[in-house]
Amino acid sequence: MPKDLNIAGICVPPGELRRGTLPALSLADGTNISLPLLVLNGAKDGPKVYMGAAIHGDEVNGIAILARALAQVDPSSLSGSIVCVPVQHPLALQSDHRLPVSQFLKSPLDQVPHDAWTCFPGDPSGNIAQIVASTLFGLIRQCDYALDIHTPTRGGRYVPIAILPHPNLGAAASRAEQMAHDMGGGWIMKGERGMYVADGILCVEACKAGVPCFTFEIGEGGRLEEESVATGARCVLNLLRSLKMIDGKLEPARKTYVMRDFLGIRANQGGLLVSIATLGQEVKAGDPLCRVINVYGDEVQLVTAPQDGVLVRTTTLGSVSQGERVATLGLL
């Protein structure tokens, strides 16, 4: 029979939920920064799942996705429990930026490493990013599964894509791959290089600790988008269904692309960016993706697909400099 669940000093009886906070760090004026916490303790036995969003502060879609999905979960019929941190880095959210900008501007050297997402398992004696990561990892390592929700940073837009940890992480990575399929976003990246599979990333370190986990990216940074929130909430509920924590049939994607690598494509001229291809579409080598026009309206670059692939991420900025990324293909 389920027992009371004690998380960060919050006691949640079976069949109930609690909102609370988890202290993380103190600021110069004595303000204490705490992580918002939502804990659902099911009336029935089952796994314990961690769900987090907004470790990058401009990625608000994930916050709304978790709120929308978990509002539909009744603890009295839930099997297992859910530990949710809707804002994994409150200081970054306050900056409405990927990073907690004010601390970074104040002492750039002390803030390296500056991205908490890359600092797992964290260090309680480290800098802000490492302390935040350590606090979160204290929750994650208590759980059986984990999910980390992102969007690109401001100016980028992703399809709903599950990005898996490195496949050489054993059983936890294999389980994460199955979870990603069940989640039904429609796009899965199973790559072996790049930042998403690097040591220190949340899902990579979770898998190393035996907690199956992957990164889920959806929508655009800096914006709250109904379409992404609805899709993301469907995916989160699919995940809970696949773990047999809630009833109901999986609602799969119409088609699922499994890809093996990202290919970022950069502008070779500065100018205004005009999109051509549609996010999520399959493209052949040579197909036009977007064009760059100069301030007089002349086309200075027609950006085409260097290889066959799927357009998984677009740049939504109105202007780009030479060298800025304008599109990302997922290679099949």
Ligand SMILES: [Zn+2]
């Ligand atoms: Zn992110």
